[in-house]
Amino acid sequence: MNFWFILFQDKRTEHKNYQTPTKISVNKSLNFYQQSNISNLISQIYNTIFAKNYTINIMPDISKLNDVVSQVRRDIVRMVHANSSGHPGGSLGCTEFLTALYFEVMNHNTKFSMDAKGEDVFFLSNGHISPVFYSVLARAGYFDVAELSTFRKLNSRLQGHPTTHEGLEGVRMASGSLGQGLSNAIGAALTKKLNKDDSMVYTLHGDGELQEGQCWEAFMYAAGKKVDNLIATIDYNQKQIDGSLDEVLPMGNLTAKLEAFDWIVLEEFQGNNIEAVINTLGRAKELAGNGKPVAIIMHTEMGNGVDYMMGTHKWHGSAPNDEQLADALAQNPETLGDY
Amino acid sequence: MEKKDTRSGFGAGLTVLGRTNPNVVALCADLTGSLKMNEFQNENPERFFQIGIAEANMMGIAAGMTIGGKIPFTGTFANFSTSRVYDQIRQSIAYSGKNVKICASHAGVTLGEDGATHQVLEDIGMMKMLPHMVVINPCDYNQTKAATIAIANHEGSVYLRFGRPAVPNFTPADQNFIIGKALHLQEGTDVTIFATGHLVWESLEAAKTLAEAGISAEVINIHTIKPLDSKAILSAVSKTKCVVTAEEHMLNGGLGDSIAQLLSRENPTPIEMVGVNDTFGESGTPMQLLEKYGLDAKAIVAAAIKAVARK
Incomplete structure (x- = not known):
C-alpha cells in the first residue's frame, strides 16, 4: 500500500512545474485508503494517476485563464466603484477560484437551466462577493457583459447579493444572509443522487462565515450521510468585516475541525495561483465519490491583484474612489474588453 | 362524531403522495413519529431524509433539493418550522422561489402539556408576511389529508399548519381541496x-x-x-x-x-x-x-x- 501511495505522490510532483502548494494529511489519506478494499484501492490510485496524466495531456492554457482573471478584476473594481458600494476585497481574493471553476473545472452549460440535470452546479454561500460571481458568469457567457454596468442599481438583475428572484442566468439560490449555502448544496447533491446524475456540486464559503452555526449542522450532515458528490471550498483569507479572524472570533484549526467532522480536507496554500487551484480542485474531484464530502481550505489574499487592497481587511466592503480605481486598473490590463 | 388528529391527516396524505408522485421527497428533524411520517418513510426509504435535530439545515437542504425537480415536504413542530428557521425560509425558500412544502404540526395551544416553548401562536403571521408564501391551516383529518395532496400540485412555497389533538373529523373524505377557496x-x-x-x-x-x-x-x-x-x-x-x-x-x-x-x-x-x-x-x-x-x-x-x- 505504501508503494502505491508513494507512486501516487511521485506522479503528482513529477508533473507539476510550479511549487507544489497543496498538502493532504498523510495519516488521513492512509486512513481513508485503509478503509477501502484492496481492489478499490488499486483502482482508485490507477484512476488517480490516469486522470493526472490525462490532465497533463490537455493542460489548461494558464495564460488565457490569467487573461480572464485580469479582466474579472477590472470588472470587479469598476462595478464597485460605479456604485461606491459592494465588496471588492473578497471578490478579488476569489477571482482565480471562480475563474478556475467556470473556465476549466466545471462541466456546465451557459444556456441556463435551473434544474441543472447532467451539469455540475456551484453555490456561492458568501453572497457578498457577488461582483466576482457576476463578472465570471457574464465572461463565461451566461448573460451579456454589458449588464455588469447595472450592478446594485435600481431595476437591475444584479442585486447587491445574488438572487434567483430577478431571473439572472447562472444563479440558483439567493445568498447573502450567511451560513446557508452548504445546506443548499447538500440538497442539490442529494437530488443528483436520486436522479442518478453523477455531476458534482461545488460551494464557496467565507472563513468568517463558518461562525454561523448552520454551517456545522451541514458539515455534520454531509459526512454523516455520505454526501460525497460535494466539494466545499473555504476562502481562508483570515479576515472579516471587523478585523482578522483572530480579533473577531478565533476559528482554531479549521483543517482539524473539518477532519474531526469526517470530511476529507485538502489545504491549498496558493489560492491566488490559478494553476494550483485547478490542480487542487482536480484532486478534490478524484477524492470525491468515496463516501465522504471533500473540503478545500483555500488560503487567499483579500484584495489580491490590487496592491493597496492587499494585507488589510479595510477593503472587505469599501469601494475605491476615482484615483484608486485608476490605480487598480493600471495594475490589471484590459484583456477581453471592458463592459 | 369520529375524532382524529390533523397530523395523521398529513401523514395519510404524504403516504398517498409517496405512492403517486415520484418527485415527492420528505425531510424530518427527529420527529418522524410525531409528524406521522413513518408510513412514507417505510414505503420510500430512498426518498425520506432524516436530518437530525437541525431545522435550519433541513430548510436549506429542502431548498437545494428542488434543483433537479424534487418536491420536498419538511416535517417538524410548527415552532421549529417557522420562528426557529425564519431567515432560512425567507432567503433559501421564499426569496429564492423554491417549491418547498413546510409542514408544521403541534401548532397553537392544543399542543398542550409541553407548554409555551412549543406552542407557537405567531406562525401564521410570520409566514403570511413572506411574499408569495401560501398559508394553509386545515380544520380536520380529512381536510388536512386533502390539503397535503393538493399542495404537491401547487408550484411554489407553501406553509401547511396542523395540530396534535384528536378533533372531530367532519368534512367529507372525498373533498376536493382547492387552495384559496373558502x-x-x-x-x-x-x-x-x-x-x-x-x-x-x-x-x-x-x-x-x-x-x-x-x-x-x-x-x-x-x-x-x-x-x-x-x-x-x-x-x-x-x-x-x-x-x-x-x-x-x-x-x-x-x-x-x-x-x-x-x-x-x-x-x-x-x-x-x-x-x-x-x-x-x-x-x-x-x-x-x-x-x-x-x-x-x-x-x-x-x-x-x-x-x-x-x-
Missing part, C-alpha cells in the same frame, strides 16, 4: 363566522347555540389564509353585515387581522375576533387551554352576540 359550512343571515383550523368545529358548535338564541350564524371555513378568498368574504359580509373571526393563533398577524384589513379597505363592518391576545400559552390539556385562552364555542358565541349588537 368553504361554506353553514348558511346564516345574522352574522358570519370565519374560522380556521381547530376552531372551525368550535364555530359549528357555536352556531348551534346561537340558533337556540335566535341568531342565524353563517359559518365559513377559511382554510387558506393566504391567498385570502376576498370574494367569498366580501360576498358573505354584504349579506350578514357583521363578522366574527376564530383561530388558534395570536390576534396580531392571524386570520382576523387579514380579514380586518380586507374589510376596512373594502367594506367597513363590525368585527369581533376570537384568538390569543398578546400572551404566551402554558401547560395544560388541549381542552383546558382552549377554554382558558377563550378559543372555544363559548367564546365564539359571546363574540357573535357582541358583533350582532354592533350592527
